[in-house]
Amino acid sequence: MARALLRITTRCCSPLYAPSSLPSRLRSHGLPPTLRFPSLSFSASAASTSSHGPSSGKEEEEDDQGKYENYLGMTDDELMAQCDMGTFKSSGPGGQHRNKRESAVRLRHHPTGIVAQAVEDRSQHKNRSSALSRLRTLIALKVRRPINLDNYTPPVELLQILPLKSTIRSKDVGSQIGPNNIKFSPGMQALLDLLFAVEGSVSEAAKILGLSTGALSRLILSDDSLRAAANELRASKGLKPLR
Amino acid sequence: MLSLSARPILLPKPRLRRLLLPRPLSAATASALTPPTPRTPTTAAPADPTPLFLRPPTHPVPPAALEAFRRRAAALVPPSAPHLHRHLRWFLADASTPDHLLRAPLDELEALWLAHVRDRRPFQYVVGNEHWGGLVVAVRDGVLIPRPETEAVLDMVRAVQGFEGGWWADLGTGSGAIAVAVARMLGPHGRVFATDVSEVAVQVARLNVQRYGLQDKVEIRHGSWFEPLEEVKGKLMGVISNPPYIPTGDLPGLQPEVGWHEPKLALDGGKDGLDHLLHICEGLSSALKPGGFFVFETNGNKQSEFLVDFISTKWSSSFRNVEAVLDFADIKRFVRGYRR
Ligand SMILES: C[S@@+](CC[C@H](N)C(=O)[O-])C[C@H]1O[C@@H](n2cnc3c(N)ncnc32)[C@H](O)[C@@H]1O
Secondary structure, eight states: TTTTOOBBBOOSSSSSEEOHHHHHHHHHHOOSSSOOOOOOOHHHHHTTOTTTOOOOHHHHHHTTTSSOOGGGGGGGHHHHHEEEEEOOSOTTTTTGOOOOOOOOOOOOEEETTEEEEEOOSSSSSHHHHHEEEEEHHHHHEEEEOOGGGGGOOOOOOHHHHSOOTTTTTOOOOSSSSTTTTHHHHHHHHHHHHHHHHTTHOOOOHHHHHOHHHHHHHHHHHHHHHHHHHHHHHHHTTTTOOOO | OGGGGOOOOOOOOOHOOOHHHSOOOHHHHHHHHHHOOOTSSSSSOOOOOOGGGGGGEEEEEOOOHHHHHHHHHTTSTTTTTTTHHHHHHHHHHHHHHHTTTESSHHHHHHHHHHHHHOOOOHHHHTEEEETTTTTEEEEOOTTTOOOOGGEEEEEEEESSGGGGGGGGEEESSSSSHHHHHHHOOOOOOOEEEESSOOOOHHHHHHHEEEEEEETTTTTEEEEEESSSGGGTTOOEEEEOOOOOOBBBGGGGGGGGHHTSSSSSGGTTTOOOOHHHHHHHHHHHHEEEEEEEEEEESSSSSHHHHHHHHHHHHTTTTEEEEEEEEETTSSSEEEEEEEEO
């Protein structure tokens, strides 16, 4: 429902790669010299030591640690600290001078350049959290992290969005997480990472995930934005769209 | 300078008449047709001070009548102010229930809508609330409507180490928005003491405290700045204030929703706008416990720069890490720091 109210602007090409060291460079130098609200300090370790970090092969781990930021593993405050919030386009003096209920919040995520916007709620607060969750979805759809297929174990957030019949999914993963759950985004990102690594081949990816090709296609088709991103990725590899 | 004679007197356009004609003219709508005189200061000040959104839905309305009202009200929205269509949706959402009951008679809703569109009475006074900081804050004429900029104060409080267990003061609490939002973040030992000289503010703040069930955590005290806080002096973990900071000379030029309708007591900061801010600064070091935190909202860049400089030079031995903090429009809106 909130989704229907969201207008999305994306200012970057797709898929977007997170080149090594770029995020952290932007993070430390991209911030203006004056203090900016919200000024919560961002800790890099919070992102890279998260237990749901990007799954890279063991040998790769040293190389990859800290290279590809796990944005979706960050808390809202941490993610927010990497964003610029533009609300009042033409602002004037603001504060006590002004009575205007803003209808939109626009977040620009510095490291990736992704822009997410939420409109329409009465509460600026709610617009901000809708924009943040939209940002999470966009990050999942746009930011690709490389995978070493020789040594690949699907991360738990990916296992969580798989249907129960997946043969690599153990019982303790719990019930299947659907597109309306906020935890769907990290799984979707990991799935697209895998699909990217296998050059868009759904059957390859399905094999790795212990599913039939049909079951994986159905999962991809169950969410419009996931389907669109998967098809865009397939198109870039010269493959036909899933339908 | 905010006298009534300064208000432009707007006569209803033919379209407005159409809205009014088919209905019997209530006292409020009648005065809407009459130029305001000093004896009727606010055209649509409600007889019932209970915020509209909190009144019981006791007025049945046929769906067709409500729909007709919606169309008449929408027709009043000038093309130059499309955001009023959004307000109309929110107005109907706050004033009615899905089973066709209204919180005020239709006539009164007509008058309220007219007052918003024509007299520029703030939408928040019309419905009686503002959505702020994740809360629905009750407001009414006589208290400042909390501003979105001020929400940032909550994040700054949350960033203070150990804030959950501390005693906090909110000076000039107005609707109590800050006090309530801060109290909701506190742990079992945390408390908020909020002061205001305005009787209306004290009433509204108490209503909000009660609505959020925070009577045990928030105390609203009537009086000037630190005066009602004698016995907690030196024990406060933090002092928060959004005092009046607009330079007196800027008051006549304010947006009508603000200048015509919000209390001057909540806006007027004296000649440079700094009267209250400086007064509060003077009281800070004796109110805060060592290591205590403070944050003020200011009129923006110049005031913030001045205060940072003033506090760090005049009282360098009392405070540390004094800095200006930007709001989301990149204006240096806040000054914060710690007592040594
Ligand atoms: C700009 S409003 C802020 C209200 C509220 N804290 C907010 O942020 O929405 C300033 C408040 O200071 C109050 N005030 C003005 N003079 C005061 C004084 N001498 N002592 C205490 N409060 C005062 C006004 O009544 C008003 O509620």
